[in-house]
Amino acid sequence: MSEAKAPRYGLLGLMVLLLVGALLATVRFSTPPDAGDEQPVESSQPAKKGLTTLAELDGKPPAHRSLDIQSWQTEQGARVLFVAAPQLPMFDLRLTFAAGSSQDGDLPGLALLTNAMLNEGVPGKDVTAIAEGFEDLGAQFGNGAYRDMAVLSLRSLSAAEQREPALALFKQVIGQPSFPQDSLERIRNQLLASLEQQKRNPAKLGSNALFQRLYGSHPYASPSDGTADSLRQIDVAALRAFHQRAYAAGNLVIALVGDLSREQAEALAAEVSAALPAGPALAKIGAPEQPEPGPSHIEFPSNQTHLLLAQLGVERRNPDYPALYLGNQILGGGGFGSRLMEEVREKRGLSYGVYSGFSPMQARGPFMISLQTRADQSQATLELVRSVLSGFLADGPTQAELDNAKRELSGSFPLSTASNADIVGQLGAIGFYDLPLNWLEDFVAQVQALDAKQVREAMQRHLDAEQLVVVTVGPAVEQKPLPEPGSQPAPPVDSGPRH
Template sequence: MTGLSRRTFMAATGVGLVAPGIVTAAAAAGPNPRVEEVVGRSGVRAYLLREPSTPFISVRFVFADAGAAQDPPEKAGLANMASGLLDEGAGPYDSGSFRAALEDNAIRLSFDADRDGFSGRLETLNENRDLAVELLMLALTEPRFEEEAVERIRAQILTELRRRESDPNDRAGLAWFREAFGAHPYARAVRGTPETVAAITREDLVELTRTRLARGNLHVGVAGDITPGELADLLDAAFGSLPEAPQLPPVPATTLQRAGVVVEPLPVPQSVVVFGHEGIDRHDPDFYAAYVANYILGGGGFSSRLTEEIREKRGLVYGVYSYLMDLVHCPLWMGGLATSNENVKTAIGLVARECRRMAEGDVGEKDVADAKTYLIGSFPLRFTSNDSVARMLVTMSVQKLGRDYLERRNAYIEALTPEDVRRVCARLFSRDILIAVAGQPEGLEPTRAG
């Protein structure tokens, strides 16, 4: 189960040792990545990267457009609650025996939900693969949703929601999305509220699995010791009995509803700030230039401008970051920081100033060259395990990047010129920013624009 998550950028610069069960960086991101597309008799497709050295596989899958944006407003948190219940008993297994079957056989099975998708993860040794696939199939097609499990998971969610009411990170994030999207489903909390979670019934959970989980919106990525023929059989066994097509109303495209500053009063000595505006779509020709621009501004860890100006020069924060967020119906540029209440206004002003500098073209050739060197050189570090490879493969499928994306990706970045990045900075960073603050910021008044 999940809520608002922050995408982070890896700061390591070298390739680590290869542990058992790990796909090598060279295999994943070398000149011939060997990604294969496998299709089962049921029509289910998967991207596969084979690593036969260890008898172990990782499977990642996503049901696109089946996430929290599909939850009815009065049942917000439904997808999140379902993700916590699918492995709490299915078919002939009650909750205890299902969990025992996973743990006794070293099988890892979990589910998750975000705004756009409903996802899952399976990891197993080959000797237990048949059982693992059976448990996955049962979880997706015959979940029991027994009263004890439903009420136990509901209680856990309600406890977590109560805890998060005093968490400035959560409060700032929720406020940002609420103000940014108004009546759009993206405005609602992925975890829901105490009132909406209390309203969810067993029938709602059954309806979710019946209407949202189907072969037609399924994307799969697999890494490890499995042949294409074996994977085709796995796809049919795990997913072949799902409905052919989901029954999903369309989620409308949207834009940010406002800019300005919103304050969530919270009695804490340090405020949390979430900021952002509309980003650039993953398939926009300017995406890679925006990716490099964001690295320079706030995605590069200690080498970023925001860190240099706000942390290193002035000591106002321990960390500040920004990133591109790939929401399907409204891509975003987002960021965040935390600082003492008396420094919030100054820190926010510095974020706005650095955005203006970027928008006005203050980006040098060395800035761009250094960013390109890091983003190309660090790419193999995303492939440190079978699971990280499977996660990349399923992302490639969901975002329709193509089976050869791993071969093409670095060339897109290498081809960028400083002029490309400056042009896109003017497009990306000239937009008005929406800022949400949770805490007791001194001298900062709520404002409204847009």
């Protein structure tokens, strides 16, 4: 069991933000298959043999591979997005359900626990037999649950002798889970142990507190991995009921990429859809209320203080998102060279890193700035970060910053469709958030057309440095002033807890 990482806002920020449900996601019990060794997909041209060298690029960014995305709906109501990729004899299948923790209701952790239990047993097979079944076929199974969504994935060779038995086992897992009691107790105990560990994790304490303050009574406020009380209340009947309701075919987006014909893809999607419970899409969650700004502090015995600053951001379909994405890359999402990194780390040595990012979701996701710094300089560092944000909102980016950010995007964006696994993830997000099929191409064009005034005005529409919700986690100590810019920074200190 491993904990899903929060998004990193850098060169590949777009890829991560597309799958924002993963943001601040909780525990993932098995990861989707890795596709790093695949050849890129090029749907409209024959595959080019050999590698493209830097000399061939001649200083230009690699070309973005256009995708011929085909879409239809199954008889049971699932939406399908398909890209044919005959270059490799395999396929990637990704199912995205509106079955994240925002659907937990009165039992936080229900979505996560249901998703984790799907491959624990089916009629005639226990968890070991399921794992061995996929392994014997050379197939890979993955699953995960997040705030907006739950995901299930399958990678297999596309030849019928491997594809058909792999798909048959996958259909059992998604449509006929037996939810064995012994597996429920084991996974519940793992989650309870994880909750105990979180009490010693200042970053997790801060994140939970921030979401509670930011979202109040909204479903996003609830911890995705549940509470000790709620986890103990979840039984097999609750898991079955959630599966019946949230894993219905009408609540599903099917993303499919690989060496399949349109006819084969339609047949595969129809099989998957028919294997699931019948039912409609779940109602979309409502909009959160505006939170009360201001600071709150969690006392924690450590040498450093975690700082989290946030506001409500935007929904995934907000038309300002291209401008907000570009503006944030300049503010704090682009790593080294961003405004925040320059002022906080490079000039003053206050932190190893400071990052900002929008996480657009079905409802308004958070805009967040996060860092950790010396406990005795935490308040001054907080004011510095707020000042950098205020200055950026007032003045916007310089032309040089804008040009650099656009150039970086044009160079990194082709990586967002560099493999079948990358593409199937993009298709899942496009389908889940109901984006246009040409969203990837349009996004790049929209970003490149932006000027500094448009970026500044978009950031001003959605952010206000005086309306930040602030959570700090660390010790209450006497505060010191910040060093002058360019002065020799103090040596870094260990941020672990004091025993």
